[in-house]
Amino acid sequence: MLKKEWQAFLSAVSFFTRIPLTPKEFSLELGVFYLPLIGLFLGGLFFLLALLLISYLPSVYLALLLMAIKYYLADFFHFDGLLDWADAMAAGGDISRRLEVLKKPEIGVGAFLFGFFFLLGEFLLTKDLLEKGLLLVILWMPVAGRLASSLIALFLEPAKKEGLGFLFLSGSRKRLWLSHIFGLPLFCLYPLPTLAVLLLVLCLRFSFRKNFGGLSGDLLGATLMLAEWIFVAVSLISTKIPA
Template structure:
């Protein structure tokens, strides 16, 4: 279970693994979709509570979306938002590979990153407000799981840009095995939450 604790400690604010040996971090990758499920359930619980309080009418839907996005950002320490801003800064401001890597190492956030993350957060809030009731629960639970599973796909299919970095310890050994295990978790979650129709839609999207 050390891999699960490492995944929770890396992807969330929860102090599940304050001291994990670097050599053992590669075992954590397969657990990323499981951590995504935990995050999705937490957001779904808040969504149910807000629905019980009556925040489902008119402009209150937007307020509910803001609260759900804020909870997810807090639970994940804004890790993915920070990476998204760095990526946008590097892609928009870097003229060549060396300059882009330099921007990625810079701890400061540029104008491109700020504008991009504001638009991203607005899109998330709007999407949550527009979710229909019949598919709202499984969407909220499943999307964090599938997005963490997508990390495994990217790690398996694309080379890491640097020898050292935040993601380097997770790449050392077992990436294909982790992808298989994580894919099984994501597949089971999709079938359980959405049934065969959701699975077929996911396969069609993958094609």
């Protein structure tokens, strides 16, 4: 049992990050359970880097460094899904048309501009976190994003019987539910940002069902990226709300 779970964990790490691990038995269906735990590992890494370097680097350079490492290790994969989602929404048309746009390797001008302002916003948010000393938000941000993507998977069917979305959802939904135990501290530490992420998931659920007929790998990635952004933004806003 432990060996099987270890292989599932290695499968998740090797698939969702650039960390060079090679499981003997690849099992993404079981490995999705560990997605929030991977977020906690990544967040811990970013937190330690910020803690070590915040006294030596200006916030501008440290924010750029953290984002570069974040996207290199994991989020480049999800950012691609975010751009594809933005492109499909800009393209319009019926469900089949949008699913076709999701599969295309190139993106349009609308998606490019959306990606540019999304990254600019993330940079400014990260810089603001560093300047305010809110390093724990950096720790929990990847967890919030991965919890959002696993949560939305519980309420939608795959848009197609192929691809990452189908593979992600082919595992046990009970395991997906159990994976949310890793996110329980979020409700205690950051109730307002967590509520905002839950509201985002609810809105995306209706949007994905209406515009795409279900869930896909690109839409899972878009959910993750948007949830991280919202979690950080609302965390910063909530610090300005009087207790």
